[in-house]
Amino acid sequence: MSTYNGRMERADAARNRARILEAAAALFAERPPQDVTMDDIAKKAGVGRGTLYRRYPDRASIAVALLDEHERELQERLLRGEPPLGPGAPPADRLAAFYAAMVRLLEDHAHLVLGTEVGRSRFETGAYGFWRAHVRALLVAAGTPDPDALVEVLLAPLAPEVYGHQRTRLGLTPDRIIEALTRLTVLLRPGSS
Amino acid sequence: MSTYNGRMERADAARNRARILEAAAALFAERPPQDVTMDDIAKKAGVGRGTLYRRYPDRASIAVALLDEHERELQERLLRGEPPLGPGAPPADRLAAFYAAMVRLLEDHAHLVLGTEVGRSRFETGAYGFWRAHVRALLVAAGTPDPDALVEVLLAPLAPEVYGHQRTRLGLTPDRIIEALTRLTVLLRPGSS
DNA sequence: AGCTATGTGGACGCTGTGTCCACTTCACTA
DNA sequence: TAGTGAAGTGGACACAGCGTCCACATAGCT
Structure with a gap:
């Protein structure tokens, strides 16, 4: 029962979605x-091309929709979960926990987004805005100067292409990647101005 | 007079290139x-489609070739230029100088690469390998643990898409971006293990 | 049951891709 | 300076995937 453009979505439309x-x-x-064409998807879903295009103008938006499903759960835990992921722990620890969780998410679902031209549009997704807001809040809580500029720097290594590169080409393990990311948390530790 | 595949390139071929x-x-x-098709390029260059494809299998490889020209000059300065960009200064300062120089490069030429599907292949370019080797050497000189993993983290914010996003969507100035990047240099300062 | 807004699907035209190959040009040799 | 084969050229061609469009179907209201 989701809504579409403010109006209730018809049952058949929901089924097709x-x-x-x-x-x-x-x-x-x-x-x-x-390598998956819009046509492939339409065929496999037993749906016409037009129906597919009605909601998803391109492959990327489908990939994003799919990814969103998985991201939502993490967002929930960030807002209301246990520390250190949820509220309560020091900002640096929360950031470390966030990195670890994101790596797990990427490990499972980065492939969804890897071949698509999400490169640019990635920043426009709701999820990206959420991560940014979250990390920005942690920076503010830690009293870090110019959080708006630093957020992007801290989020950049989580780009799916970067993760894919590290895993595939370089053969790094998720743990090593988490470890490297965790080092960034010094920037939120008291007395690093 | 450049060489092609180990053999001297013919004069007409060089001219066309x-x-x-x-x-x-x-x-x-x-x-x-x-928005630039291979055909556009061929036409404007006064060259047939086949000639174009002979050397550049796709738009991305042309963009990369163009970018390489500009990157080469910076590479030279990193190797043999004055400190703090060139050898001689402490690793943290050299990294800061590198970041500033890269931002200038991105400011001038990121557009070349922004729309192309270089996302993935970006990591395979010679230039990327060069930046990685450079920063890795700085990390080693600073005695930082697991330099291989950390390099990627430090390089990620220099992805053209990230830079374009910061400049265009967020309206950050190059100086602010440099400032944020410079904060990463604490990781190379003595006693941050 | 009748009505209308909403949703559906596949045929269609188009744009850009990459290949292919007959032809041209170069650079070397005698 | 003419001959020769290798290297390079260019545009015609076939094709794949995109996105649109619109006649038709269906849901859900009255």
Whole structure:
């Protein structure tokens, strides 16, 4: 029962939306997104091309929708979960926990977004805004100067392409990546101005 | 007189290569790369499609070639220039200087690469390897643990998409970006293990 | 049951890609 | 300076994927 453009979505439309997402997930799992055509998705979902385009103007937006589903759960934990991920712990520790959680998320779902031209649009997704707001708040809590500029620096290493590169080309393990990211938390420790 | 595949490049081929690069530079300057077709470039260069494809299999490789030209000069200064960019200064200062220089480079030329699907292939360019080797050497000189993992973290904020996002969407100034990047240099300062 | 806004699907035209190959030009040799 | 083969050229071609469009179907209200 989700809403579309402020008005209730028709039942058949909702059913199709679900089928599309399901089909896309299956296809993206078996081969890189850039090799999956809109037509493939439409066929697999048992839906016409026009129906597909009605909601998702391109592959990237489907990938993003899929990713959003998984991201939402982490967002919930950041807001209301246990420390150090949720509220209560010192900012530096919360950032470390956030990094660890994001790496897990990337490990599972980065492939969804890897081949797509999300490069630029990535920053426009709701999820990115959420991560930025979260980390920015941590910076503010830590009293760090110019949080707006620093946030981007702290978020950049979480770009899916960067993660994919580290894992695939360089053969780094998730743990080593987390370790490296965690070192950034010194910037939020008291007395590092 | 450059060489191609180990064998001397024929004079007409060299001339065409230059014309292609020149035409591409002009076109990329007037509109985003993804709106420039291979055909546009071939036409403007006064060259057939086949000739174009002979050396540059896609738009991205042209953009990269163009970018390489500008990057080479900075590479030279890193190797043999005056401190703090060149050898002689403490690693943290050299990293700060490197960041400032890269921001200047991005400011001038990021547009070349912004619309292209260089996202993934970016890591495979010679230039990226160079930056990585440079920063890695600085990390080693500073005695930082696991330099291989940390390098990627330090380089990630220099991704053209990230830079474009900061400048365009967020309206940050180059100076503010440099400032934020410079804070990362604490990781190379003595006694931050 | 009738009505209308909403949703559907596939045929269609188009744009850009990359390949292919007959032809041209170069640079070397005698 | 003419001959020769290798290297380079260019545009015609076939094709794939995109996004649109619109006649038709269906849901959900009255």
